[in-house]
């Protein structure tokens with residue numbers, strides 16, 4: 043059978059008519075500068091996250107799962123460099139927005155929970171305070187009103203600042219690379235090739251400054267627009283404050299005039315004051331009420347008592363529930379879970395997975411679930427992306443990946459899932475992942491795969507489109523390749539689970 047192939051950077055299929063994309067990652071490449079050289083951690087990753095689905099990213103340690111998601115969250119370490127690609131969320135490329143803007147998006151719309159809940163909790167702060175803190179910080183209604191008024195102009199301005207920065211830093215980066223090449227040429231005594239390189243540097247510099255002038259002019263325009271909008275917004279906020287205060291004064295006055303016992307009147311004054319403050323910001327009382335509600339929702343018994351306890355008084359599973367509660371208070375659209383259950387024992391793990399599944403449905407969230415264990419995600423993934431050595435090597439619906447896996451690496455992952463029923467011997471994946479300082483030339487998995495052919499050591503496989511939902515990057519799918527069967531342990535398991543599913547249907 044001949045499949046359509048897609049070269050890197052590949053787009054990842056048409057979005058089905060009944061799906062809506064929330065987040066699009068395209069051709070993302072990230073490297074880290076280290077003393078040994080550049081670590082190519084992510085090498086051209088593309089995927090879509092659909093609304094209200096769970097996309098699972100699976101792969102061994104070091105395959106680039108966390109780095110990909112840290113890019114989405116804007117929390118890459120300082121030695122990281124975005125070599126290429128985009129992360130588009132609500133029409134904006136998150137790799138290009140400024141820190142401030144990112145913080146707003148991150149906190150409010152994209153939430154993340156990590157493997158080790160202790161590291162994201164403050165050990166010396168009561169749980170309740172940790173849950174309410176963000177709500178109170180972000181709960182200044184007047185500031186939020188002001189921010190919403192200037193939002194579009196602010197984003198446009200900040201994006202432009204960032205574009206100018208990118209233009210400048212890309213120039214620096216390219217020149218550095220060329221200078222490195224010149225050094226090598228000098229060493230190899232190939233001096234005649236140097237003038238061309240110097241010319242290249244000059245033309246990069248010229249192009250950068252030409253673009254810089256353009257970008258700066260536009261930046262000036264945007265700055266003026268932002269200043270005008272801010273002035274207008276300040277006026278509107280002032281008017282709103284005045285209106286709220288005015289209403290408060292009217293209420294106080296009419297209370298003063300009313301005849302009632304002093305104690306009752308005092309209570310009414312307090313009530314009016316609370317109402318007034320509540321119009322200006324999220325009050326501690328409001329935040330606490332909401333925190334207790336969320337704590338109950340994530341399954342923490344006795345939230346009233348637990349509210350005043352410290353992280354060490356909670357078990358691992360309960361701590362992870364707290365972290366989920368904190369993420370939930372911001373009502374995110376997208377929840378990224380980076381191995382949230384790895385540190386937990388199996389029963390607790392199942393409970394947390396169930397909780398994430400339930401919250402996804404009730405809060406209409408889209409979830410990116412990262413794990414090294416395909417077995418964990420069988421019951422929660424809508425779609426699966428299998429990552430190896432910084433690339434997605436197989437991508438499809440859960441049924442595609444679990445029932446008709448096509449990449450030898452996916453086969454290897456599937457054979458290493460412990461099978462509770464058959465008590466079969468586990469097949470560990472032989473060898474170790476490649477050193478990403480020197481990514482292999484062809485199929486990165488070839489060294490560890492008994493299916494490797496000579497082409498695998500020479501040429502990177504393209505993505506083969508097995509179906510409109512299912513893609514895999516392996517030369518085995520090429521029409522010239524000899525027919526290869528998946529390992530028996532995998533095909534037997536698939537047959538068994540299909541049989542079980544069928545029986546369950548008939549029951």
Ligand SMILES: Nc1ncnc2c1ncn2[C@@H]1O[C@H](COP(=O)(O)OP(=O)(O)OP(=O)(O)O)[C@@H](O)[C@H]1O
Pocket residue numbers: 074075076081082083101102103104105106107108109110119121414478
């Ligand atoms: N700050 C850094 N400096 C240098 N290299 C880094 C840095 N952070 C990550 N890397 C490298 O990037 C690669 C991908 O790392 P990443 O954390 O994304 O792996 P992962 O798939 O999440 O693995 P794990 O299952 O262990 O969490 C690894 O080779 C790692 O060593």
Ligand SMILES: [Mg+2]
Pocket residue numbers: 107108109380
């Ligand atoms: Mg990780």
